[in-house]
Amino acid sequence: MLIKCPWCGDRALQEFSYQGDATVARPPEPADPADANWDDEWYQFVYLRDDPKGWHDEVWHHIQGCRKHFKARRHTVTHVIADTAPMSEELKGGDK
Numbered sequence: 001m002l003i004k005c006p007w008c009g010d011r012a013l014q015e016f017s018y019q020g021d022a023t024v025a026r027p028p029e030p031a032d033p034a035d036a037n038w039d040d041e042w043y044q045f046v047y048l049r050d051d052p053k054g055w056h057d058e059v060w061h062h063i064q065g066c067r068k069h070f071k072a073r074r075h076t077v078t079h080v081i082a083d084t085a086p087m088s089e090e091l092k093g094g095d096k
């Protein structure tokens with residue numbers, strides 16, 4: 001399987017590390033960490049993830065190459081990658 005790094009081009013899967021769901025938004029920092037709402041938003045941010053069947057936006061790390069993080073839109077059933085992009089850019093392709 002090849003993954004297209006936005007900076008290096010197509011490289012073998014073994015050069016990359018999956019870093020997680022790119023759609024999860026970090027909750028705002030509480031003024032005092034003891035005030036974090038662990039029953040709701042922080043609990044969901046740290047522990048809960050969707051398990052989608054279909055297109056999913058993910059964060060990948062080119063750990064054995066340029067060592068940059070980027071986003072990829074991957075189909076979780078076929079593993080086809082429709083697009084990759086730097087973290088600051090939008091992904092295209094797939095049916096999202």
Ligand SMILES: [Zn+2]
Binds near residue numbers: 007
């Ligand atoms: Zn790279």
